[in-house]
Amino acid sequence: MVHPAETAKRVLFSENGAVGVQEKSPIPGDPIIVVPPVGRSDMNMASMRDWINSQGHPAFDSGIEKGDIRDPRGDILRIIARIDEVFEETGREITMIGLSLAGIYVFVSAMYRPEKIRRVILIGTPIRRHIAEAAKGRYKEIAKAIINGNRSYDSFLSAIPITSMPFDYNLICMYTRDDEAFDWKDCSGDKRSNMDIEVDGPHRNLYRNPKVFEKITSVLKTPIDKAA
Numbered sequence: 001m002v003h004p005a006e007t008a009k010r011v012l013f014s015e016n017g018a019v020g021v022q023e024k025s026p027i028p029g030d031p032i033i034v035v036p037p038v039g040r041s042d043m044n045m046a047s048m049r050d051w052i053n054s055q056g057h058p059a060f061d062s063g064i065e066k067g068d069i070r071d072p073r074g075d076i077l078r079i080i081a082r083i084d085e086v087f088e089e090t091g092r093e094i095t096m097i098g099l100s101l102a103g104i105y106v107f108v109s110a111m112y113r114p115e116k117i118r119r120v121i122l123i124g125t126p127i128r129r130h131i132a133e134a135a136k137g138r139y140k141e142i143a144k145a146i147i148n149g150n151r152s153y154d155s156f157l158s159a160i161p162i163t164s165m166p167f168d169y170n171l172i173c174m175y176t177r178d179d180e181a182f183d184w185k186d187c188s189g190d191k192r193s194n195m196d197i198e199v200d201g202p203h204r205n206l207y208r209n210p211k212v213f214e215k216i217t218s219v220l221k222t223p224i225d226k227a228a
Contacts, residue, residue, distance in 0.1 A: 014127040029220070030059035030118055031090045033082055037100035037124075037207055038146065039067055044207060047180060048097075050211040059143040062102075069227070072105065072153055083116055093118035093169075095220065098122050099207050100181065101131060101146070104160055107171075114166035119134050121172045121219060124179060124206045126186035130157050134186035136179075170224050174215060179203045195219070 032173035034045045042061035049059035063078045069156050079096075084106045086094055095118050098106030103125025110117045126134035136144040147154050165171065175187035188196040199221070201209045 002079065030092055030095055031086050031136040032057050032059045032095045032097060032220075033062055033079070033086055034059055035062040035079060035098040035102040036064055036097070037102050039068065039087060040099075047208055047218075048213060050083045052216065052220075055217050055220060058090065063103075065192075071158070075102075075111050076105050079105055080112050083113045087113075087116040095121065096121040097123065097216065098125060099119045100203065101222070103127070104131070105158070107160065107165070110161075110169065111165055114168040117169040118224065119172060119219070121174065121216065122187070123212060124173045124176065124182065124187055124203050125173070126182045127173070127192075128161050128186045128190050129183075130154075130161070131182070132157075134182045136181065136183060150153050165192055172197065172219050174199055174212065175178075176201055176203065176206065195222075 004146070032049075034042075034048055034052070035043050036042060042064055049061070052059035060082070063082045064075060083094060083096075094116055096106045096110050098104070098121070100123070103122035105126065106120055107122065107125070108129060110120045128134070132140060132143040132147065145158070171190075171193045172195045173188050173190060173193045175184045176199050177184050179187065180202055188198075197215050199206070199209065199211050199215055202212060206212055
């Protein structure tokens with residue numbers, strides 16, 4: 001498992017992305033669990049976790065160690081277990097970040113533990129339609145391959161657009177109009193979302209896009225009013 005460094009790091013960027021880190025004193029903040037997109041693992045999310053650490057929020061891995069092997073049910077159970085572990089370790093409400101299809105797993109996992117969740121941030125995640133309908137070009141074939149005739153999984157994805165969610169945490173949806181994988185309109189404008197945020201850049205680079213990192217920082221600084 002990857003745990004937050006004892007000393008936070010400030011990530012330095014060039015126009016093409018992260019180029020280095022600089023040590024600085026840590027600032028206490030809410031814990032963050034980062035869940036990688038399909039095809040990526042926790043190892044690939046190191047730059048995002050470093051950035052989050054640099055902003056004073058301890059960043060944790062999701063427990064997904066292999067990017068090329070995904071089991072939706074297993075991944076969701078793994079994420080729920082990780083929520084329990086991080087909450088027990090920190091004693092603080094958690095912000096969940098999920099990218100692409102993994103955002104759906106985060107969306108569902110958080111609903112099983114609403115009392116432990118502060119925010120859910122979805123990045124490039126289509127939740128207004130079934131992913132196979134939202135997918136574009138060659139990604140339609142990828143979406144079909146992921147489902148692979150699994151009726152249970154197909155039904156699960158069909159239910160996401162109409163699933164009611166607890167109001168105990170904030171849902172943030174980030175999207176890019178440059179999204180080559182999904183129709184960007186399916187990643188924004190959801191009535192369940194508390195905030196929609198537009199970013200620039202292609203879908204395939206969202207997990208390492210410095211502009212996404214900066215938007216995450218803005219969200220983490222935004223107060224949440226949980227008064228009923």
